[in-house]
Amino acid sequence: MNWPFQRRALLVNGALGVLLAGGAGIAYLTLGDGGDGASAATRVSQVARGTVVSSVSASGSVESAKSRSLSFGASGTVAKIYVKAGQKVTAGDVLAKLDQTEALESVEAARANLAVASEGDTTSEKGYASYIQAKNSYNSALRSYQGTVLKAPFSGTVTTINGTVGGSSSGSGSSSSGSGSSGSSGSSGSSGSSAGGAGGSSSGSSSGTSSSSGFMELVDTKHLQIEGQFTEADTTKLKTGQTASVTFDALTGTTATGKVTAVGLSPTTTDNVVKFPATITLTKIPSGVRLGQTATVEITVARAEDVLYVPSAAVRTAGGQSTVTVVRNGKQETVQVEVGVKGDQGTEIKSGLNEGDQIAVTSTTSGTTGNTGQRNGFPGGGAPGGTGRGGLGGGGGRP
CATH class of the missing domain: 1.20.5 (Single alpha-helices involved in coiled-coils or other helix-helix interfaces)
Incomplete structure (x- = not known):
């Protein structure tokens, strides 16, 4: 008589047990995930030989290495303007005259x-x-x-004319700048035109109260530069003469080379971030590059060729000592190493490891995105390779 009831009770208790076990499992996985959607994943890589490159980068705009805001040396009425915005001139050319x-x-x-x-x-x-x-x-x-005669002090391109024939001009000489910006000088004319390109020109109108303070603006478009703002940590790695690779936001696929010609000493602070300026002079100007264009410079600060290296994520440094976890016969062993050039992806190993040694690389896995590996880390378990920012060259191919 009681069998049906006992059987039902057994089924209910069994179902509750399964639910409790499942809940415990879910709780375990959540706790193991760290509660923030991140967990650690370990893979095996190898010590390889090749080139390790470390670099820093920053953005800036294309500027002329030499520019000048030109004004007449006397006051009077503009009688003649001999040039147009965008026109190239040579040193000594007459640009305009007063009555x-x-x-x-x-x-x-x-x-x-x-x-x-x-x-x-x-x-x-x-x-x-x-x-x-x-x-x-x-x-x-x-x-x-x-x-009353305005002449070109150097060869360049007239980018702005802030006056018209018949207008008045108060002479204040001229001011120059080595960073592409115009200095302070006298006001002039009521209207004019401007050209912002290094290789071409565009016309428009402006007034005597515009940002161009002189009667004309003259820039040297054959010598261009970019001033980037670098973090204080990156600035300590910069030296004059270092090579740089330059890309332009508006010119897809166009690259240029340059060199660091100056590292500034006066910092600027924005949102509590201290940055220092550095000037990169272009060694060759690609076609289509214009003044004012946004560019990104990547400067090689260290390079080691034909050296042993491991993924940077495999190196742990504490107390001034660096260690790597080596996998031997299926067992992990911590080995102290001497490191050299440190890139974002690869780190040079000067001693402590041999080429082909297997090492354990622990990286972070994001639970929200499902992506594995550390930023700029190497996917898979083979030896890293390839080139890139703070990356590697030569050696084995990327797995």
Whole structure:
């Protein structure tokens, strides 16, 4: 009579047991996952021989190594403009002129006064003082006349014209810059045109209150550079003369080479991040590169060729000592090693390991993405290879 009831009770208890066991299993997996979706995965790699490269990178914009904001040396009305924005000029070319009528009259008057003073008694103090005063007045009038002509101080490209014929210009000389930016000088003209390209030009309009402070802006488009902002840790690795590879955001597949020509000493701080400027001068300018374009520079700071290396994830450093886990006869053994060049992907091994030794590489697995391996690490279990930022060259192929 009681068999059906006992049988039902047994079935219910069995189901509860399965559910409890499943829950315990789920709890175990969750705890083993660290609670944050990350776990450790170990693979086996090999000690290989090849080239280890370490590099740092930063972004910046294309600038001219030499630029100048040009203004007349005198005030007056613009009488003639001989060039257009985007036009290439050579040193000494006349770019524009002011109306010279008043300046010529001042020169003639000053010359006549000087002639009279020079014929007078210059042996007395009063006579000599009059002569000096007349001579200075003549020289000042002559400089004003010469200031009505605007000439190119060096060969380059006119990128901006901030004035028009018939407009007024207040002469303030010119200012130069070695970083592609215009310096401060006098205001000029009411409208003009600009060209921002190193190889081409574009026209537009601007006013005397624009960011271009001179009557014209002249840049040397044959010598271009990029100023990148590097973290303080990366800056300690930079030296003048190091080679750099440059890519351009707007020019897919276009690359250029350059060299570090200056490392700045004055840092800037943004969001509590300290960065130092470094100037990379292009050794060859590819077609299509224009001033102002965004570029990324990658600078090789260390290189070791024909050396033993392991994936950087396999090296652990503590207390100034580096160790690697070696797999021998199925057992893991910690071995102290001497390291050399440290790249993001590969690290040079100077001593402690032999080529072909098997090593254990522990990397982080993200539970949310399902991806395995460490950033810039090597997939699979073979020896690393290939080249790249902080990477490797030569040696075995990447598995």
